[in-house]
Amino acid sequence: MALNDPPVPVIPAPIWRNFKELQEWEELHKTRPEGDKHSPVFESLTEGIHNFPGGFVVTTAADAFLNWARKSSVWPVTFGLACCAIEMMATFCSRFDVERLGMVPWASPRHSDLMIVSGTVTIKMAPMLLRIYDQMPDPKWAVSMGSCANSGGPFRHGYHVVKGVDRVIPVDVYVPGCPPPPESLLNGLLLLQDQIAHFKKTGRKAPANEKVD
């Protein structure tokens, strides 16, 4: 072993056996000989599971597969307007963590797929909101959080308040509450994920500025 030939790294053999999860997986595997359907999500996602030497092959529709990917990483743009923004922040934080749903709160609309309108949309803010929604790449979704965004809420009779954000942008999920507690916002986001899972057209979605009045 001359001085200058590189040292051979000695890596101990992997001791897979004593990893707890792997042991559980083995027992599970023994008790369910007929197939490896683990969870309803997995079932809804896959059409056929074919046994293949050394494992199994999953066949599925392109839509289902793409939607599964889109569903599990919907990035919301941090677009806080009013009181609901504080509750949205609480939902983004560690106690009600949305990041386990794959949602990374992102500042710029260019990298996000979801706009959570949290707060009162005023007439001065509406064109800004529309511009931000337009600047988000397709496919994009919108969640209207709180009764102000749903229908103008307690300020509905104000002269400067837009009576609901669906007069500005098309909304997919309405979350009731004033402000909706983080649990109900999470419920709304889960509903949105189901909706994304059935997002049929990979191409066209309702054009953004078609006013739904």
Add this chain to the structure above:
Amino acid sequence: MLDVNNTTRVEMDWSGPERLQMNMGPQHPSAHGVFRAIVTLEGETVVAVDAVIGYLHRCHEKLSETLTYAQYPSIASKTDYVAAMTSEFAYVLAAEEIGKFEVPKRAQYLRVIVAELQRIASHLLWLGTWCMDMGGALGGGATIFLYCIRERELVLDLFESLVGARLLYGFFQVGGTRYDIPDGWAQACRETIALIDSRIDEYEEMLEDNAFFLARTQGVGTVSRELAQDVGIAGPLLRGSGVDFDIRKNVPYSSYGDFDFSVPVETAGDCYARYKVRMAEFRQAIAIVRQALDTLPAGPISSRPALKSVAQIRIPKGEAYARVEGPRGEVGSYIISDGSAKPYRMKWRGASFSNLSILPLIIPGHKVADVVAIMGSVDPVFGEVDR
């Protein structure tokens, strides 16, 4: 559009090329809500700031002329939604001052406990968002933000068990409070504030010997004592600039006189001074809550308990301006009543409106990065700015 070139107050002698005009717009991670600053830059230095507000103008004052004295307090909590309790406090105090309603002692103590807990929760959110705005400098953007929100959740749990709501409450009503504290709440409250007290020391250790934090806050955004009073900023900003004025001490309301607490005052007037004032206010608020819990008298919680119909409270003709020391400063409600069940005119003196109006005066001359630090230390809440 304001032509910035001819109205700039601070004219830097700049022989360089043109200035870049840029939007720190309504949707900005450090905008603390919907605030648009049209910033004119020369390289890195800000020359002029034209603040555009009004994106959250929800017609509070016009709506208050159509809502009765029993309906409006829960809408009032939407002005300063980070400190909803102190917002309702001001409106209710003004109505009681005109109508000369007597508030039972227990209700006054409950109001003090709840207002100080709200100050702790609001300051926690201020510390979290401010440190996140200066994120990179403090090693990992959201570290302190996640810690502070974790503590804030504890306080919100207390409010949830007391009032049933987390952020906006209808806790106050003319003549007293609407709910009484459930049994076991006092003990939970003592544990929570003891925990928060120890955590505040942790945050101070994390921040105060962090060279980046000191470099970015000391000497940044200084407000002179004279300018502070002239513009009418209040609360931690005023006390950060050396003016020893706290409404709880100078004009005691709702039996604040029964508790002894000290008012923290710093003289430097920069972001660091405001930070020190607010950190000291944490401890004062904890002390007040402890004293109030220990000496909480028994008795009724409202002098007008049978509030059945919405328009039951009629206030005689008159006018009154009641002021409350909110976490951001003086929150006041100036009510002119004409004897009916609705106020004739209600002016809301938001602390953040005046606090924000000082930004265009102190920001020119700073770097772009300092704009974020200054706005975080001013801690505006846009429900209160735009009303």
Add this chain to the structure above:
Amino acid sequence: MNAEQARASLASTFGVEVAAGVPLVVTVAPERWEALARYAKDTVGCRFFNFLTAVDWKEQGLEVVARVDNLDENVALMLKTKLGPGVTRCASLTPVYRGANWMERECFDMFGIRFDGHPDMRRILLEDTWEGHPLLKSYAVDTPHPPYR
């Protein structure tokens, strides 16, 4: 200068009766508005500018209300001036208090009072294209605004 002295001196210099009470309410004619504010700041020592707003008394016209405080001696002054029916002009307090800048812009936005001598008289809360002044009693609460009605 504490409350009693302030009350006496205000009554003497401006010849108006000032009622006792926590905020000393001083009502003057519109043309003496800036003089009253300067007097409050320099002699009475009310350097803290609390707020400035207006009230629409329907037929009697608009009234501008300002509140200034002397923080050290706890003297609170409520300065009032009735502009008279149909008058929408008033002297600006910006030369005296810099805090009046935004407050007066809001009064213009909400009541339509133009303050002479204000450096930057435009709307602050509503868009510049907004027609009408919402806080006037003649303005209905939910007046429709075209695009988003």
Add this chain to the structure above:
Amino acid sequence: MQGYLSVVVYLGFIIAFAVVSLGMAWLLSPKRPFPSKLNTYECGAEPIGSAWVQFPVGFYLVALVFIVFDALAVFLFPWVLVLRTLGVRGIVTMVLFLAILGLGWVYAYRERILEWH
């Protein structure tokens, strides 16, 4: 020359990874360009003026100093990997190289380019 085959294969993988991921994204993503979407994003407001403004020279100088030290870093990486084979001679050459570039740093420091005034 024989040793460079692995580098070429590795380069192929790098390019393939880039092309495949971008290609799939371009292929599968719905494309709906319209003017408001392609407009520059400036916090939701209408962008004011143009960004093509003459910048102060300070930015340019900082870029220059960066290039100098970036080139330095580029040479450091391979050098560290083969340091054992080069032995003492390798260290001496690198110290010499660092000294020359250090001159550049001393010049930048004395000219106060990095301090932003």
